[in-house]
Amino acid sequence: MTESEGSGQPLANTREYSVSELSRALKRTVEDAFPFVRVRGELGPVKRHTSGHIYLDLKDEGAVIAGVIWKGTAARLAVAPEQGLEVIATGRITTFPGQSKYQLVIERLELAGLGALMKLLDERKRKLAAEGLFDAARKKSLPFLPEVIGVITSPTGAVIRDILHRLADRFPRRVLLWPVAVQGERAAGEVAAAIRGFNALREGGAVPRPDLIIVARGGGSFEDLMAFNEEGVVRAAAASAIPLIAAVGHETDTTLIDFAADMRAPTPTAAAELAVPVRAELKAQTLGLEQRLLRGMHRALDQRRTRLQDLTRALPRREDLMASQAQRLDLASTRLAAGLFRLVQRQQTRLAETGAKMTPRLISEAMRRGADRLTDLSRRQVLATRRRLENAERALTAAARLAETLSYRATLTRGFAVVRGADGQLRRLAAQIHAGEPLRITFADGDAPATAASEGEAMPQPQRRPKTAPPRKGGQGTLF
Numbered sequence: 001m002t003e004s005e006g007s008g009q010p011l012a013n014t015r016e017y018s019v020s021e022l023s024r025a026l027k028r029t030v031e032d033a034f035p036f037v038r039v040r041g042e043l044g045p046v047k048r049h050t051s052g053h054i055y056l057d058l059k060d061e062g063a064v065i066a067g068v069i070w071k072g073t074a075a076r077l078a079v080a081p082e083q084g085l086e087v088i089a090t091g092r093i094t095t096f097p098g099q100s101k102y103q104l105v106i107e108r109l110e111l112a113g114l115g116a117l118m119k120l121l122d123e124r125k126r127k128l129a130a131e132g133l134f135d136a137a138r139k140k141s142l143p144f145l146p147e148v149i150g151v152i153t154s155p156t157g158a159v160i161r162d163i164l165h166r167l168a169d170r171f172p173r174r175v176l177l178w179p180v181a182v183q184g185e186r187a188a189g190e191v192a193a194a195i196r197g198f199n200a201l202r203e204g205g206a207v208p209r210p211d212l213i214i215v216a217r218g219g220g221s222f223e224d225l226m227a228f229n230e231e232g233v234v235r236a237a238a239a240s241a242i243p244l245i246a247a248v249g250h251e252t253d254t255t256l257i258d259f260a261a262d263m264r265a266p267t268p269t270a271a272a273e274l275a276v277p278v279r280a281e282l283k284a285q286t287l288g289l290e291q292r293l294l295r296g297m298h299r300a301l302d303q304r305r306t307r308l309q310d311l312t313r314a315l316p317r318r319e320d321l322m323a324s325q326a327q328r329l330d331l332a333s334t335r336l337a338a339g340l341f342r343l344v345q346r347q348q349t350r351l352a353e354t355g356a357k358m359t360p361r362l363i364s365e366a367m368r369r370g371a372d373r374l375t376d377l378s379r380r381q382v383l384a385t386r387r388r389l390e391n392a393e394r395a396l397t398a399a400a401r402l403a404e405t406l407s408y409r410a411t412l413t414r415g416f417a418v419v420r421g422a423d424g425q426l427r428r429l430a431a432q433i434h435a436g437e438p439l440r441i442t443f444a445d446g447d448a449p450a451t452a453a454s455e456g457e458a459m460p461q462p463q464r465r466p467k468t469a470p471p472r473k474g475g476q477g478t479l480f
Contacts, residue, residue, distance in 0.1 A: 023097035030102060034093035039065065039104060040112055043085045056081055058089055058104065066103040067091075077109050086112045121229055125256055128231070133238040134259040140243045142263055142274065143211050148174045149275055150210030150242070152194040155179035159216045159268045166272035171279040176210055182217040187227035191215065192236040199241050212275055213242050215257060216268040219250040228255040237261050247271035412444040 017025070044057030044064065052071030057064050067089060069077070081087070090108040095101065111118050128134065149167070153159045155177060167173055178197060180190035201209040215237065217228065227233065228248045237244055238260040246261035247268040258264040265271035404410055408418065419427045420440045427433050435454035440447055 020097070023095070023100070027095045027097065031092065031094050036090075036092060037104070038088055038090050040088045041065070041086070043081055043083055043087055046081050046083050054081060058087075066101060067106050068103055069106045069109075073107055081109060085118075088112045121256065124229070124231060125259070128234055128238075128256065128260070133234065138238065139262045142243050142245070145171065145276060146173060146211035148176060148208045148210045148212075150176045150178060150198045150213045151216060152178045152180055152191060152198075152213065153216040153268070154182045157182070157218060159218050162269045163214065163216060163272045166269050167276060170273065171276040171282075173276055174208070176207070181227075183220065183224045183227055188230035188233050191227060192230075192232045195233075195236040195240055195244070199239075210242055213240060213244045214247060214265075214268070214271045214275060215244065215261070216247040216271055217249065218268065219253060225249050225253060225255050228257045233257055234260045245271045245274055409444065412442065418442040 039058055041058040041060045044059050046054065046056045048054050052074060054069040054074050056067045056069070058067050059065070069081070088110045089104060089106045090110075091104050091106040093102060094105055096103055111122075132138065151160060151163055153163075160177060164175060167175065176198075178194040180194050181187045182191075195213065195215070198210050198213055201207055203209050215228075217225070225248060228246075234256045237246065237257050243262045245263045245265050246255070246257045247265035247270065248255050248257060251266035263274055265274055412418070418441070419433075420442070421427055421433075422438045422440075427439070433439070433452045435452055437452045439450045439452055441450050
């Protein structure tokens with residue numbers, strides 16, 4: 001026991017804690033008492049640190065709890081934390097000794113209240129995205145200048161007037177209006193039916209088939225736009241064979257049909273601007289392209305004309321090109337006449353020499369030698385043909401003997417037989433034959449019918465024919 005200075009009162013024998021020891025003890029106590037909690041509240045300011053961790057406040061009318069989501073958990077969250085969302089946070093309570101405060105380490109985050117509806121839409125969006133309804137590869141390009149535009153919206157609202165007015169300003173087109181309810185219980189079914197109805201129209205029918213569809217609605221609350229989040233509307237938009245523009249709400253509003261449509265417009269007026277170009281701009285652009293084309297053609301012609309003139313100056317004169325060739329032609333023509341005369345003289349000389357050699361005796365001798373050679377060739381041809389025929393006959397005889405040797409009928413002459421059933425199929429094994437089955441046996445000299453006996457049944461003995469003496473030569477018989 002000790003006494004306090006100047007008081008004379010004894011102090012209790014109490015353990016002294018360091019700040020760190022007390023902080024750790026409090027941390028263990030809090031974590032042991034609240035290892036798993038679910039807290040419902042509204043998200044306050046959300047701060048995303050460069051490290052990847054998320055720091056936020058979870059509050060209600062009377063209190064605020066600090067929360068932290070570690071980097072690894074933040075990447076797996078199904079709901080992205082944003083200020084103002086009502087959520088249910090699941091995790092554990094711990095303390096942060098560095099600032100002497102407690103906080104909620106969040107492991108899971110769910111939407112609550114209106115957030116629950118957001119969760120439903122988020123799950124629906126993931127489901128439809130998994131089916132590929134939002135894939136960019138499925139989206140169709142918009143026609144540059146559609147002849148007929150189908151509009152699905154309320155017939156009495158300002159939306160249809162804005163679209164018609166904007167189309168008239170930019171490029172007037174034929175518009176087909178399919179009136180529908182744009183909010184309430186009937187809205188989703190009517191919008192989906194309208195999309196399918198436009199797609200069902202036939203080309204060249206009484207009602208023209210639109211080249212482009214605009215699904216439009218003005219701004220409204222989250223609940224007012226729910227019809228355009230329904231699965232039936234989204235599927236109808238994704239299945240549309242006609243390119244479709246979704247223009248629902250204001251620029252900040254987003255519905256599921258925006259993801260399934262081929263193009264999203266922030267407002268109905270913007271949808272009309274996406275649907276058609278500005279006619280005046282097209283005229284100006286066409287005129288500008290025409291002028292550019294003409295200027296380009298003139299430049300190209302001028303360049304080629306200049307190039308041709310340069311090449312022409314570099315070429316020699318026509319007279320210079322032809323003079324040398326004309327001189328060579330004159331020389332050749334002169335030499336040709338003299339050459340032809342000499343050739344004729346040589347041929348006449350050869351003809352005379354050949355005529356002198358062709359006497360009747362020489363001609364007869366040449367004919368005799370030709371006849372002898374022809375006779376010899378004929379004799380040799382006959383001999384060669386005979387030898388080839390003999391060789392072919394010997395080869396054919398050998399092949400016939402080989403075929404006879406390999407034939408199964410040659411085997412039959414050695415005492416074998418071929419057994420077939422009533423179906424004509426061969427019976428190669430005894431196990432393939434059943435008792436009483438009719439058989440056909442082929443011998444060397446023909447076929448004989450037979451019936452298979454059962455196992456153990458006595459085989460009938462063949463009847464022996466009486467031996468008869470062979471007839472004597474000379475036609476005389478025997479007395480016996």
